Amino acid sequence: MASSPERVLVAGAGQAGARTALALRHEGWQGEIVLVGDEPDYPYERPPLSKEVLTGKAAPAEAAILTEALCAQEGITLLRGESVEALDLPARRARLASGAHLPWDHLVLATGSRARELPLAGAHLRGVHTLRTAADALAVRAQLRPGAGVVLVGGGFIGLEVAASAAQVGCRVTVLETLDQVLGRVLTRTIAIEVERLHRAHGVDVRTGARIEAIEGVDRVCRLRLADGSAIDADLVVVGIGALANDGLAIGAGIACADGVVVDAAARTGVERVYAAGDVARHASLWGARGVRLESWENAELQAATAARSVVGKPPQPRQAPWFWTDQFDVNLQILGYPSPRHEVVLRGSPDAPSWCAFMLDGGRLAAACLWNAGRERRVVAQLMDGAREVSAPALADTARPLRELLKAPA
């Protein structure tokens, strides 16, 4: 009797899971691939959910990663509306929500992250949403009507992108941020101030240092009450206060976790033949930083490719500085590296101009960069960051000198 082919089980069918499945074939995996995801839809990319989907320019399915035809062509078994409930690591066997047991030879954990919920009375009223899935986005979109009062709780990327989309639809929009600046976790003040200015210029009421006391309404939200005694009428509230890793499956199996499954540069967990990729994974070390968990499109793409390479026994490709983008109104903001308040900020061009860059220097080296409608500079900036070369602040600020020339200078 012929032995059955080896199987890779991918738990989670978001971007990282779906990309892992495709990358496995690309890397020459000949065995079975079973991809298990709890959403009813085919795997799709999430970036459009807070932007084009909310403004009605695109449907979530337009960003599909896998289709029925592609699954058939690539030999991927996709189980939708299903999830992995428990793992038996010694037996290499998973129990699914439906009760079925599925043996695996390699396991990739791509269970993603979930929106953190607001720990307040009223957070479960109708009209209060988080945004994570296509279903969430469609529910929010249905309520974005011109003139509607929309309140974003949290001035992070999700909150600001939804704010921009809602303002573009014609809603009355308020952003509430508890810190004294938006994007406090990811951006330095210089750039955060410009993001706030952009929103205010489009009529968004951005309130920093705002603390919510209560969400009020009978069975549907009608207003938010703030700690300073003020109140804001709301037809719709979207809560964007961060995400938590869906690492319960791994914790239950005894795999090392720390708000995320801890992995090395090859996407390996502490358990042989078990890997993790995407939002759920916490890199033990990535591009000079320890213990980072990245909720980004790029990380889902690259770590999925890494996990697939590890399954087939190939070493990981080297990673560049982490890259992230956000689109708000007419601005495309790209961030490379890890901006920190301790960095020296050097501006290239004026924030009053449609396009400019901010560079963050750490001891003469380029540690991070923000490109404001300046994506065309990204490749050169990434190279400047990866070469670990000395760069001078005046040279970076000199708009008369192409950045490309700095690459030619002796490192």
Next chain:
Amino acid sequence: MTWHAAVSADELREGEVLGLALGGLPVALYRLDGEVFATHDICTHAHACMSEGYLEDGVIECPLHQARFDVRTGRVLSGPTRVPLATYPARTEGGQVLVDLPAAPAAA
């Protein structure tokens, strides 16, 4: 399909990309190893001009979200789209770059 005169040949330098409107279409022109190529100028993923992107080794990268296309074939090499970029025949004649475009712009 109709051939349109785009720019004079010396305006399109080696290894560079140039965006322009031609026959009602946004078109990006490229010169690679002396040869000229033409694609639609708008990324198939989001509304961005490929001519503002990064050109290297015959690959154009979108300035917004890093979708990468083979300039010669329009094929997607990586990035957040699966839809190839429309390409158009292009040649140099009498010091002019000529591009063969579909008659109805909507068809592109």
